[in-house]
Amino acid sequence: MRRRDLLRLFAGAAVAPLIPGLARATPRSDEFFVFVHAGGGWDITLWADPRNEEKGLVVPASTRNTEVGGIRHWKPAGDSFEMLTSSTSSLRLGPAIGGLRELQDRLTIINGVSMNTVSHEDGITYATTGRHRIGGALAQSTIDVITASELGAAQLMPVVSVKFPSAFVGDQLDRRVVPLQVGSVDAVTRSFARSSLYFGDADRAAITALLTDEARSLASHSTHPEPFERLESQHRAIPPLVTGDFTRTFSTRQLQSLYPQFEYGGVLGEDTLAAAFAVEALKRDLVRCVGIGVSGFDTHGIDYRRHALQLQALFDMVATLVKLLETTRHPTRANTMLSEHTHLVVLSEFCRTPGINRNGGRDHYPNNSALIISPRFRPGVFGGTDPEQLLPLDSPLVASGPRPITPPDLLATLLGSLGIEPRRYLRDGEIVKGLLA
Amino acid sequence: MKGIAFVAACVLAGGCGPKAVITAGPTRALPPHREIVLDSGPKAPRRMVPPEVFLRAYLTWFGGLSPGATLLRAREGDLFDQWTDYLAALGLPDHHFDVPRAMQSNTVMLAAIGRLGEALCIRSVELELRANTPIASRVIFAFEATPQPTRAQFAAGFDVLHRTFLGYPAGLGPPQRLERFFELHQKVVANHAAGQRLTPDEMAWAAVCTALVQHPETGLY
Numbered sequence: 001m002r003r004r005d006l007l008r009l010f011a012g013a014a015v016a017p018l019i020p021g022l023a024r025a026t027p028r029s030d031e032f033f034v035f036v037h038a039g040g041g042w043d044i045t046l047w048a049d050p051r052n053e054e055k056g057l058v059v060p061a062s063t064r065n066t067e068v069g070g071i072r073h074w075k076p077a078g079d080s081f082e083m084l085t086s087s088t089s090s091l092r093l094g095p096a097i098g099g100l101r102e103l104q105d106r107l108t109i110i111n112g113v114s115m116n117t118v119s120h121e122d123g124i125t126y127a128t129t130g131r132h133r134i135g136g137a138l139a140q141s142t143i144d145v146i147t148a149s150e151l152g153a154a155q156l157m158p159v160v161s162v163k164f165p166s167a168f169v170g171d172q173l174d175r176r177v178v179p180l181q182v183g184s185v186d187a188v189t190r191s192f193a194r195s196s197l198y199f200g201d202a203d204r205a206a207i208t209a210l211l212t213d214e215a216r217s218l219a220s221h222s223t224h225p226e227p228f229e230r231l232e233s234q235h236r237a238i239p240p241l242v243t244g245d246f247t248r249t250f251s252t253r254q255l256q257s258l259y260p261q262f263e264y265g266g267v268l269g270e271d272t273l274a275a276a277f278a279v280e281a282l283k284r285d286l287v288r289c290v291g292i293g294v295s296g297f298d299t300h301g302i303d304y305r306r307h308a309l310q311l312q313a314l315f316d317m318v319a320t321l322v323k324l325l326e327t328t329r330h331p332t333r334a335n336t337m338l339s340e341h342t343h344l345v346v347l348s349e350f351c352r353t354p355g356i357n358r359n360g361g362r363d364h365y366p367n368n369s370a371l372i373i374s375p376r377f378r379p380g381v382f383g384g385t386d387p388e389q390l391l392p393l394d395s396p397l398v399a400s401g402p403r404p405i406t407p408p409d410l411l412a413t414l415l416g417s418l419g420i421e422p423r424r425y426l427r428d429g430e431i432v433k434g435l436l437a
Numbered sequence: 438m439k440g441i442a443f444v445a446a447c448v449l450a451g452g453c454g455p456k457a458v459i460t461a462g463p464t465r466a467l468p469p470h471r472e473i474v475l476d477s478g479p480k481a482p483r484r485m486v487p488p489e490v491f492l493r494a495y496l497t498w499f500g501g502l503s504p505g506a507t508l509l510r511a512r513e514g515d516l517f518d519q520w521t522d523y524l525a526a527l528g529l530p531d532h533h534f535d536v537p538r539a540m541q542s543n544t545v546m547l548a549a550i551g552r553l554g555e556a557l558c559i560r561s562v563e564l565e566l567r568a569n570t571p572i573a574s575r576v577i578f579a580f581e582a583t584p585q586p587t588r589a590q591f592a593a594g595f596d597v598l599h600r601t602f603l604g605y606p607a608g609l610g611p612p613q614r615l616e617r618f619f620e621l622h623q624k625v626v627a628n629h630a631a632g633q634r635l636t637p638d639e640m641a642w643a644a645v646c647t648a649l650v651q652h653p654e655t656g657l658y
Contacts, residue, residue: 039535157544163534168541178541182525183534191526191549195515197634198559198643206624207648210617215653217611230542231653237544238551295535 029151030332031341031418032282033289034321035144037164038314038348040298041123041364043096045354046308047315048369049111049385050094052080056388058354061094065356067305071095071312091381096311099319100371105379106322108372108435112383112392114404115350118364120298123349124165127368130408130426139427141169143345143411144289146425148177151418152288156237160188160281162274164291172424175230179291184270185277189250192241201243211235246286250277261320267306267313268294275321282338285331297348304361307352318346322373343374345414347407354390367392370410376417378437397434405432488528488539491550494655498602499557500576507557516556523549551651558646562639577601577646584638585626591619595645602649618645 043061045051051060059065060080068074068081074095075082084093084101091104100107117123122133131139141149145168148158153174159166166179182188194204215232219225240246248254252273256264259276266272271294278290294314299307325339333341347370352362367390383405384393392404408429412422416431496502502510504520511517524531526549528539539546561577564570572579580594592607595618599607607615625644629637 163536165537175541178539178543180543180545181536181539182545183531183536187523187526188545190518190522191545191552194552194555197514197516198640199555199647200628202628203625203640203644206621206628207644207651210621210648211651211653213617214614217613218653221611228653231547234542234544234547235651235653238548241544241548293535 029288030330031151031343032287032338033144033147034278034282034342034344035128035164035289035291036314036318036344036346037124037128037291037293038297038311038346039124039163039293039295040348041120041350041352042297042311042348042369043299043304043307043362044111044351044367044369045094045390046096046311047094048109048371048381049351049390050081050083050092051354051390052077052083056354058388058390059356061308065304065360066308068095068308071308073097073101074308089380096308096315098312098315100315103319103322103373106373108374108377108379109381110370110372110383110405110410110435111381112385112395112404113368113370113410114392114406115366115368116406118350118366120349120364123364123368125167127347127349127370127407128165129167129169130406130411130429138167138169140425141173142167142179142291143414144291145173145177145179146415147418147420148288149173150415150420153177155286155288156240157281157287159289159291160277160287161291161293162277163271163293163295165293166291175226176233178230185250185255185273186252188277189247192238193247194242201239204242205239208235208239249280249284255280259324261324262317263313267309268296268317271295272317275317279321279324279328279338282325282342283328283331299352300357300361300363301359302361304352304356307362314346318344318371318373340375343376343414343418344372345374346371351390365390368407370407372410372414372435374414374417376437377435382435395432397432398430399433400430488542488546488550491542491655492527492529495550495553495557495650498577498650499561507553510560511553511556513560516559517553547651551647554650555643555647558643558650559635561646562635562643566639566642567635578642582638582642584636586622586638588615588619591615591622594642595619598646598649602646603652603654618648621645621648 046061051058053060062079073084081095084097086104093104115123115126117126117132125133125138128142129138129140142165144159144166152158153176157180158177159179161179161181162185163183166181168178180188212232212235215228215235219228222228255273255276259279262272262276264272274292278292281287281290296310322339325342326337328338330336330338330341348368351365351367351369353365357363367385382397383395385391386393394402395405398405398409408426409432412426412429413432413435415422417436422429422431496507508520525536526545528546530536530538565575565578566582580597582594583590592615595615596607622641622645625641626637629640631637
């Protein structure tokens with residue numbers, strides 16, 4: 001190396017932290033994330049924290065309150081169901097676990113997550129950001145946005161949220177990770193679709209080049225250059241998605257034909273398409289985090305009869321997703337499958353009451369469970385609830401206890417497992433070392 | 438009366454006492470002011486313009502169109518779809534899917550708005566340049582569009598568009614801007630042959646319009 005080059009290198013290293021652009025430059029990571037939100041509040045007694053006998057407030061699922069016809073793992077035991085057990089561990093699961101039964105040795109289930117709320121909006125916010133709402137406002141960003149900002153800001157589409165409650169809050173995040181939030185996969189592909197009757201790719205490339213030049217020029221003259229810098233990066237991301245085969249590949253029909261393993265016409269309907277989108281987008285290294293929202297779990301009345309079917313469909317979708325990731329090559333790592341570097345978190349805003357209400361349904365309850373499938377997490381069931389009231393128990397895993405595990409603990413543990421300092425983004429929560437592999 | 442006399446006597450008695458003497462001592466020097474460094478960097482929270490602002494601007498620019506009229510104009514020729522197809526992509530709340538209003542712009546939003554802008558610009562070219570509408574009745578291209586314009590001829594037309602979309606004369610903008618847009622015009626003319634739906638010049642003006650409606654400065658409004 002020439003002396004001049006060496007000096008330049010040292011000078012660059014010294015100056016880098018002082019230059020915002022360089023200091024913010026995020027190293028490219030090859031970890032991927034899928035976050036699934038079961039909207040409405042799920043009944044954990046049907047899967048993670050199963051109950052099959054009446055005790056205290058607990059009225060278990062039975063043929064009187066649940067449609068058991070399509071539940072594959074429902075084996076009658078008395079008035080209720082038989083627990084699903086494992087020959088290799090003390091794992092006990094409920095019948096609505098669906099396809100995840102085959103993957104039970106890979107599941108990290110955390111029970112007795114204390115939610116301190118029974119409001120949908122507040123529960124969603126607490127589960128995904130680790131903070132309760134302040135008035136109506138969010139105090140912190142959601143976990144998908146945080147991980148993307150740390151590990152995937154350079155990605156073409158860092159965060160795609162299909163009905164997932166993503167939120168970008170605060171000013172410590174990279175602007176490029178503002179979530180692409182849509183109601184359906186179709187909305188993403190339609191936005192990038194362009195008619196070929198008038199402009200061609202060359203015209204659009206020229207327009208984009210002009211817009212990025214103008215944004216860069218304005219940034220260089222501006223007191224607040226950041227909005228222009230981000231507009232530049234957002235404009236630059238558009239042409240590859242407009243001109244390539246993105247809109248064709250990610251059309252509903254094409255995704256369904258590429259991934260027939262998912263059940264598109266089933267209980268979850270269109271929501272399943274987002275899982276197919278996730279596999280294809282990860283495979284093509286287009287996204288860092290995909291958020292998937294699945295609705296229909298808020299069953300206060302007679303609709304509770306189908307709650308177990310809804311849960312089974314959710315876990316079937318997750319199981320299919322995991323199996324596809326196991327057989328899909330990682331886009332940037334040789335001889336590696338996507339599942340080895342993909343972290344999947346399934347959560348809801350709270351669970352449902354242990355008792356059945358007078359309408360035949362279950363209401364909101366300030367307890368919760370979470371499911372994580374990640375190479376960085378230890379498989380097993382952690383945390384617990386009391387036998388009569390289904391309320392969270394203090395967890396011996398929490399160092400700052402005695403207290404139950406809370407959402408900020410889970411989010412901090414996920415960030416910690418990736419080498420990210422949680423306190424940079426989360427006010428509360430500790431890294432629960434007992435959950436980590 | 439007796440009370441007043443008593444108070445007056447007390448005051449007089451007090452006033453006749455020995456005088457208090459205050460001697461002046463040496464003045465101590467005031468401690469020097471500490472230099473306080475004020476951080477005068479920008480503190481405004483980072484944000485982008487809300488999507489309604491973009492959309493309202495679009496509807497106003499193209500003649501104060503209603504959302505329905507905009508749709509009728511933009512949809513023809515597979516240029517745009519229904520508003521409902523894009524609600525969340527445009528950043529608007531979509532209550533069908535419980536997707537809240539977007540508080541920041543993102544790539545999908547820019548792409549969806551870009552699709553709308555492209556559609557409206559092409560339609561305006563058809564309605565005004567192609568149909569040879571009298572200049573006084575034009576909303577966007579209110580200038581004489583000379584085929585294969587010289588730089589000066591282009592500058593005159595560009596100034597009209599610049600005033601419409603960015604709100605001030607092109608001459609007050611950065612000096613390179615005119616060159617960049619003239620170059621875009623020439624590139625698009627070169628990309629197209631005669632005999633298509635629009636002439637190469639018309640396509641070029643549509644491209645200039647499309648770039649201006651998506652211009653980063655529109656984010657300042």
